[in-house]
Amino acid sequence: xxxxxHIVRTVQDLRPRIAAWRxxxxxxxxxxxxxxxxxGHLSLVTLAKDKADRVVTSLFxxxxxxxxxxxFHAYPRDEARDSAALAAAGSDLLYAPDAGEMYPPGFSTxxxxxxxxxxxxxxxxxxxxxxxxxxxxxxxxxxxxxxxIFGEKDYQQLLIIRRLVRDLNIPVEIIGAPxxxxxxxxxxxxxxxxxxxxxxxxxxxxxxxxxxVAVDLAGGRGADDAVVAARFKLEAAGFRVDYVAVxxxxxxxxxxxxxxxxxVLAAVHxxxxxxxDNVPVPLxx
Ligand code: AMP
Numbered sequence: 296x297x298x299x300x301h302i303v304r305t306v307q308d309l310r311p312r313i314a315a316w317r318x319x320x321x322x323x324x325x326x327x328x329x330x331x332x333x334x335g336h337l338s339l340v341t342l343a344k345d346k347a348d349r350v351v352t353s354l355f356x357x358x359x360x361x362x363x364x365x366x367f368h369a370y371p372r373d374e375a376r377d378s379a380a381l382a383a384a385g386s387d388l389l390y391a392p393d394a395g396e397m398y399p400p401g402f403s404t405x406x407x408x409x410x411x412x413x414x415x416x417x418x419x420x421x422x423x424x425x426x427x428x429x430x431x432x433x434x435x436x437x438x439x440x441x442x443x444i445f446g447e448k449d450y451q452q453l454l455i456i457r458r459l460v461r462d463l464n465i466p467v468e469i470i471g472a473p474x475x476x477x478x479x480x481x482x483x484x485x486x487x488x489x490x491x492x493x494x495x496x497x498x499x500x501x502x503x504x505x506x507x508v509a510v511d512l513a514g515g516r517g518a519d520d521a522v523v524a525a526r527f528k529l530e531a532a533g534f535r536v537d538y539v540a541v542x543x544x545x546x547x548x549x550x551x552x553x554x555x556x557x558x559v560l561a562a563v564h565x566x567x568x569x570x571x572d573n574v575p576v577p578l579x580x
Contacts, residue, residue, distance in 0.1 A: 300382035302389045306437045309390050313351065313438060321348035324470075325440035327431060330354045331371040331485035332380045335475040339444045340384040342472050346442050352381050353390040353434055355397060360426030371488055390438065397433065406432045408455045408462070411547060415451050416562055416571065419537050427452055428459050435465050442468045448475075448482055450560060450573045454547060473579070474572075476502065482572045489568040498565060500532050501572050505539070505559045509576045512541065512559070517552045529563055537562035537569070544575065 303309045313323055324347035326339045336352075343350040354377060361367035378389050405425050411417075412424035435443060445453045457469050475483050480502035481495075490498055504525045511521045518541035525539045541550050544558040557576040562569065 300378050300386055300389050302391055304392055305396055316349045322441040323347055323349045324442040325438045326352045326444050327434050328354055329356045330377045332377040333483045335483040337384040338475045339472050340386050343444045344385050350386045351388045351390055351438055352386040355392055357426055357430040358394055359429055360423050362420055371485055405429055408459050411455050411458055415538055424455055431456055435467055440467055442470055444470050444472055446472050486568055494565045497532055501563055501570055504528050505561050505572055505574050508559045509574045509578050512554055512576045515553055518550050518554050535564040
């Protein structure tokens with residue numbers, strides 16, 4: 296039988312539990328999520344268990360990171376299902392604050408990480424990364440973990456959080472985790488639930504296309520040329536392309552011509568669903 300997971304909803308209840316583990320000499324890893332837990336999230340919990348003695352998972356659908364016309368209200372929420380899955384994966388504690396706990400009346404601080412947040416997803420989603428940086432800074436200060444795990448699925452977000460932690464001297468180690476995919480290559484995402492059966496059939500073309508870009512780049516094809524071809528292929532298949540980009544893997548600066556090390560990143564719309572994905576160059580494995 297799966298053991299129940301303990302749920303706390305306030306910073307006041309969270310801190311003494313973490314302090315007790317610390318006093319017992321145990322290390323703590325935090326896995327921030329917005330719920331709608333899938334195998335990608337659970338892989339982060341597994342990695343966290345490997346890296347620390349105790350795992351805290353946070354579940355908070357952060358209103359600050361959604362634009363006015365985005366899916367904040369429609370975002371899938373099922374705490375009972377999520378908490379059972381997290382317990383089964385071995386998370387020790389679920390921190391599930393409500394919006395009033397995270398942003399009490401009068402809350403006015405925003406965290407802005409600068410240049411890294413303005414490009415790629417930041418260009419299409421103004422203020423999104425300020426919302427992410429603000430809530431992640433708060434979660435790290437509320438939990439004070441030794442380590443925090445973030446997926447490479449949100450590659451730009453991972454780099455922004457690394458920069459945030461470095462710039463503000465937050466004493467935590469940020470660990471990136473590889474992307475978990477369906478058998479057909481589609482990166483797992485809570486938003487995949489929005490896809491119609493027909494869209495779901497087309498969706499894997501996103502990962503296939505950026506994978507092909509990575510193979511072409513490794514074979515010496517110029518970045519600009521590869522990006523144009525990828526965009527054309529995706530549009531022909533029915534995607535609305537936000538961006539396909541070849542970037543420096545640390546700075547996200549644009550790369551042109553032949554490249555040795557890079558990250559291929561893409562964001563597309565399929566019907567009403569926005570999908571993102573990325574792969575390294577050279578490809579791993
Ligand atoms: P979210 O609940 O979408 O905010 O995601 C919470 C964490 O899970 C983030 O660090 C994501 O990057 C990570 N994540 C989401 N999807 C995947 C995936 N398919 N593989 C690995 N990590 C993921």
